[in-house]
Amino acid sequence: MKMHFCIPVSQQRSDALGGRYVLYSVYLDGFLFCRVRYSQLHDWNEQLRRVFGNCLPPFPPKYYLAMTTAMADERRNQLEQYLQNVTMDPNVLRSDVFVEFLKLAQLNTFDITTKKAYLDIFLPNEESIKIEIITSDTAERVLEVASHKIGLCRELLAYFGLFLIEFGKEGKLSVVKKLADFELPYVSLGSSEVENCKVGLRKWYMDPSLDSMLMDCRAALDLLYMQAIQDIEKEWAKPTQAQRQKLAAFQEEDNQTKFLELAREVQHYGYLQLDPCTCDYPEPGSGAVLSVGNNEISCCITLPDSQTQDVIFQMSRVKCWQVTFLGTLLDVDGPQRTLNQKLELRFRYSEDSCWQWFVIYTKQAFLLSSCLKKMISEKMVKLAAKNPEMQIEVPEQSKSKKYHIQRSQQKDYSSFLSRKSKIKIAKDDCVFGNIKEEDL
Numbered sequence: 001m002k003m004h005f006c007i008p009v010s011q012q013r014s015d016a017l018g019g020r021y022v023l024y025s026v027y028l029d030g031f032l033f034c035r036v037r038y039s040q041l042h043d044w045n046e047q048l049r050r051v052f053g054n055c056l057p058p059f060p061p062k063y064y065l066a067m068t069t070a071m072a073d074e075r076r077n078q079l080e081q082y083l084q085n086v087t088m089d090p091n092v093l094r095s096d097v098f099v100e101f102l103k104l105a106q107l108n109t110f111d112i113t114t115k116k117a118y119l120d121i122f123l124p125n126e127e128s129i130k131i132e133i134i135t136s137d138t139a140e141r142v143l144e145v146a147s148h149k150i151g152l153c154r155e156l157l158a159y160f161g162l163f164l165i166e167f168g169k170e171g172k173l174s175v176v177k178k179l180a181d182f183e184l185p186y187v188s189l190g191s192s193e194v195e196n197c198k199v200g201l202r203k204w205y206m207d208p209s210l211d212s213m214l215m216d217c218r219a220a221l222d223l224l225y226m227q228a229i230q231d232i233e234k235e236w237a238k239p240t241q242a243q244r245q246k247l248a249a250f251q252e253e254d255n256q257t258k259f260l261e262l263a264r265e266v267q268h269y270g271y272l273q274l275d276p277c278t279c280d281y282p283e284p285g286s287g288a289v290l291s292v293g294n295n296e297i298s299c300c301i302t303l304p305d306s307q308t309q310d311v312i313f314q315m316s317r318v319k320c321w322q323v324t325f326l327g328t329l330l331d332v333d334g335p336q337r338t339l340n341q342k343l344e345l346r347f348r349y350s351e352d353s354c355w356q357w358f359v360i361y362t363k364q365a366f367l368l369s370s371c372l373k374k375m376i377s378e379k380m381v382k383l384a385a386k387n388p389e390m391q392i393e394v395p396e397q398s399k400s401k402k403y404h405i406q407r408s409q410q411k412d413y414s415s416f417l418s419r420k421s422k423i424k425i426a427k428d429d430c431v432f433g434n435i436k437e438e439d440l
Contacts, residue, residue, distance in 0.1 A: 001373050003093075003180065004029045004366050005083035008325055010076050022072060024079060026105075029177045029366040030325075030343065031192060034105035038062075041079060044101045048086070051097055057085035099182045103136055106184050110191050117186055121146045122165065122200040124227035135186045139179040146201060152219040159214060160223070161204030164189065167196050173234050174275050178204065178370050203227060206293045206375045208270035211260060225256040228263045236273040236291065239266040268298065272371055277362035281311070290360065292371040295379065313349055313358070315375050321347035323365045345369060 010024045024041075026033050038060075045059040060078035063071060092098050107114065114136045120128040121142070131145050139162045147157055162185055164176040176194055179185055185199050203214075203224065214220035229251070231237040232244075239247060243266055250259040263269050271293030279288045279301065287302035297313040326342040343365035346357050362368065 001088065001377065002084040003087040004323070004369060005033075005080065005087065006325075007076050007080040007083070010072065022067075022075075024076060026083065028180065028183070029370070030363075031177065031188070032109075033183075034102070034109040036105050036109075038075070038079070040105070041082075044097075045082075047097045047101070048092065048095075051095060052089070052092060055089065056092070057082055093182070099138065102182050103138065103184060106187050107136060110187055112184075112187050112190075119186055119189075119199060121162070122198045123150075124200075124202060124223060124230045126167075126230070128198075133186065136184060137186070138181060139183045139185050140181040142185050142199075143201070147219075150219050150222075152223070153217045156214055156217055156220050159203055159205055159210065159220070160201060163200045163202055164192055164194065165198050165200035165202075166194050167198060171234070173230075175200075175202075175272060175364070175367060177367055203270075204374070205378060206270070206272075206295075206371060207378045208264050208294055210378075211264065211270075215257065215260075221256055221260075224260055228260060228269070231269070231271075232263070232266070234273075236271060237263070237266045237269045239263075268293065270294065271298065272367075274362055274364045274368060277360060277364075279361065280359040282309070288360065290362070290368065292368060292375075295375055297372075313347075315372070315379070317350040318372070319348040319350065319355065321345055321369065321372060323369050347372075 006027050007024050008027060010022050012020050013023050014020055021037055021039075023035050023037060025035050042059065042062070045056070048056055059082055060075050063075075067075070086092055086098075106112075112135050114134060117133055117135050118130050119133050119142065120130055122128045129146060129149055131142070131149055133142055133145060137145075143157060143160065143162055144154070146152075146162075147154070147160070152160070162179045164179065166174040166176050168174060176192065176197060179188060179199070189197060189199055201223070211224055214224060228237070232239060232247070243262060246262055247259060247266075250256075250262065268291045271291040274290040274292070276287060276289050279286050279299065281299075281301070283304070285304065289300045291298040291300075295315040297315070297318075299311045299313070301309045301311055303309060323343060323345050326344060342361075343363055344359055344361045345365040345368050346359040348355055348357055360368070
């Protein structure tokens with residue numbers, strides 16, 4: 001599946017010899033990831049082609065004459081599509097050529113030198129462990145170091161992930177983003193601009209039944225137990241009064257297994273809850289709280305008359321979705337490094353044999369998209385287990401396992417559709433456009 005790379009802005013800069021070049025601001029999941037020149041991306045593409053041959057997507061050609069604004073905008077769009085398409089191949093994603101280039105680009109963009117450092121990793125009980133890392137360590141490497149310190153079995157790493165988490169007032173918790181395996185947590189944390197943001201360790205799967213794969217590992221069981229307690233305390237999971245009393249009794253006995261067995265029966269157990277947002281259903285401007293998991297999007301909608309309505313969208317009826325940036329970057333050189341001020345995610349849904357679009361306006365649109373992709377990949381794994389003749393590789397679930405699914409048997413779940421949006425131009429030498437994200 002494609003990564004959420006986008007290049008919403010580019011700038012013309014002058015070099016030491018008086019020449020001019022274009023600097024592209026590359027965003028990942030709505031946050032500034034790096035700034036690179038076309039020549040750097042071109043050289044990177046040549047390195048990748050020496051390893052992977054012609055299986056890579058086409059790279060935008062060189063221009064030998066001065067570019068017009070239209071040409072520059074076309075190249076920016078082409079580079080964005082290249083970054084999205086090249087990440088579809090799991091072999092490319094895991095290659096040293098891919099990872100080392102992006103590591104260096106992220107370090108250079110934020111002027112971070114490679115050195116030893118300490119990083120606090122917050123567990124679901126909101127306590128932290130301090131680990132020694134190198135500033136150029138990827139999220140995959142940092143997860144390995146953290147898991148070793150708490151005794152988490154190495155073969156279970158694929159079920160967990162590192163996240164940027166905002167710890168708000170009055171105990172509120174907000175998941176900002178899932179860190180990509182090749183991302184540098186030390187750099188991403190320092191450049192996020194999110195107040196009171198920490199790197200947190202959480203389980204990373206949307207199907208609660210997968211808990212059964214982790215129950216034999218003490219450290220994994222502890223993490224599941226801590227996260228279940230946290231989700232109930234934060235009211236992400238919603239037990240009945242009777243369930244709450246039984247859970248409290250199991251917690252008093254420190255009976256983690258029984259606690260988790262009952263917790264799996266609780267409404268929204270294992271779901272990820274987003275911050276309050278707005279949507280266009282059943283009418284524009286309706287407030288909503290979204291919980292995502294177990295192959296559904298659960299919405300608690302507040303109508304203008306303050307009445308509430310619960311609506312559930314089943315993933316089996318979602319055909320596709322898209323993320324669009326509706327805002328404006330007015331200060332691309334200044335502190336503003338995130339696109340999440342004005343984002344929307346719209347998905348096409350089948351209801352009563354009729355396809356229609358539903359729109360959600362949320363700063364966590366990219367996180368929501370990642371959750372939808374995760375649910376799709378987990379469903380593909382289940383299909384593969386039932387039909388050994390199918391072929392597909394699902395890298396997110398396990399890097400050591402291949403699942404076989406024929407393309408003809410895959411549904412068109414989530415091809416992002418393009419949609420134009422009005423983007424203001426902040427400066428004459430900047431080229432803006434809408435974020436167009438695709439999934440499969």
